[in-house]
Amino acid sequence: MSLIQDQQIKGLTVRDLMIPGEKVAHVQLNNPLEHALLVLVKSGYSAVPVLDTSYKLTGLISKTLILNHILGLERFEMERLPNIEVQEIMEKDIPSVTEDLPFMDALKMVIDHPFVCVADKDGIFDGILTRRAILKRLNRNFYEDRQKEKKE
């Protein structure tokens, strides 16, 4: 990567690459697991953020968490889905970043997570930063660089 491209990447913040909150599928704390599973299956995502009524980030819910929770001895006990709330089983201890964090710092966090939530200093949800958005951007820079090299 050229020095200019390198500087461009270093100058990026989470804000430049994140998916804004209004485009992110989410569920609420008191939604039943049945609703959460519907959102996850219909959207095709493996996990989505959990927000409270004031749009504050409170956790993450995933297909794996839900299915593990209703796994009986020999079958999935689907009849339990309407009676359990998302807040009872969600993952509460989740990392989050702020919009103004340099992209290079957030990059380290998506090594261990497919996406990282973005929230302001009061915990209000702003969006998510996904591995896909990061890879797309790095791929673009890489090919722009190759094109430049060919012309020189």
Ligand code: AMP
């Ligand atoms: P990706 O890097 O695009 O494959 O996304 C990784 C994960 O981020 C997905 O499996 C979802 O859990 C989450 N994700 C991506 N886009 C969205 C979205 N628009 N709404 C909710 N979750 C998303």
